[in-house]
Structure formats: C-alpha cells, structure tokens
Amino acid sequence: MGAILVQNTSWTNVERAIANLRRDRMLSLEAIHATSAPRLARLIRSSGYFRQKARKLKAFTSFVHREYRGSLTRMFRTSTEALRTQLLGVHGIGRETADSILLYAGRHPIFVIDSYTRRILERHGMASPRDSYEQLRLLFERQLPRDHRIFNEFHALLVLTAKLYCRKSEARCSACPLKTFLPQAVDRHDF
Secondary structure: OHHHHOOOOOHHHHHHHHHHHHHOOOOOHHHHHHOOHHHHHHHOHHHOOHHHHHHHHHHHHHHHHHHHOOOHHHHHOOOHHHHHHHHHOOOOOOHHHHHHHHHHHOOOOOOOOOHHHHHHHHHOOOOOOOOOHHHHHHHHHHHOOOOHHHHHHHHHHHHHHHHHOEOOOOEOHHHOOOHHHOOOOOOOOOO
C-alpha cells in the first residue's frame, strides 16, 4: 500500500495515511477491497491525490482478489517478470511502483529506480536525462549480485545519500561519501 500512497508525496504524509488506516482497522487487502472508494479516500487524505490513490488501491486489491484469490503469498510466488507485467497492467501502477512492490514486499530481485537514484547517477556522469527507466534498472541489475537483500540495501543507501547530501536544490558534495566519484570536470557547487 505504501508504494501506491507514496506516489508524488513524502513518506511522512504516507505514514499519517497508514496510521489512519490502522486506526480504523483498514490496513489489509480485504478491508480496502470491501470498503467504498470515498471512505478510503477520506482515510488517506494526508497522502495527497487521495481520490486517485483510493482508486489505485481499489484497483490493486481487485487485481489481487481476481488473479490470486486475495493472497499476496500466491501473488509473490509468480515469477518476477510475469508478475511485473501483470502489475504494470493495473490502473495506477507504473514501473517504479511495480518494482517497489516486487522488491520491498515480495522480495523479488529487481532494482527500483526513483528520482533520488537518477539524480545521483546523473550528477556523477553515469546517466543522462535521456536514459530510460529500464536502462538505469538494468545498469544496477547487471553490476550487482542478483539478490533482493542487496538490491534493497543498495537502493536504501542511495535514497539516504540523496536525502542527506545529493539534494535536489542543494548538493552537499564536499561532505558526501560519494564525492570522490564525481567527474573531475564537474563544479561541485553547480547543482
């Protein structure tokens, strides 16, 4: 649920929405599947775009019920490639969301590319804005051992580094643990 709720918002806002769902005993596939979209939207309001996200959550739970009789265990037994294709067919689930579900909830070995990862790669000259999501995902998957724990940890470290040092509006290159990997020609204060 978090992978859908975090779209276009901060995790802090998602935590509030999850707390509301938990408080009303709505933090399960069955409960979300059974409730109305307007009620669900009220509970997740803090996550922003709450009406759209309510529809996305309903679409996801309908998918799990229709295809896997409501069982996430059954769903995650499906091969990574097949399940990814299925998830991408669900309303409101794009590549980053599908891959987050697969990696973090399903423990499938697939690397998640997000704005933090892209920013670090671009600033270090390892990617350009023209590179596709799939190109960047494969860059990591070809270089790292195919293990969900490694992908999870590596992605988490990139997110933390971007939040602390490689910020969107203020890069802190001089304190960054990755500063030695910056291209020499880059003026480290131009970000």
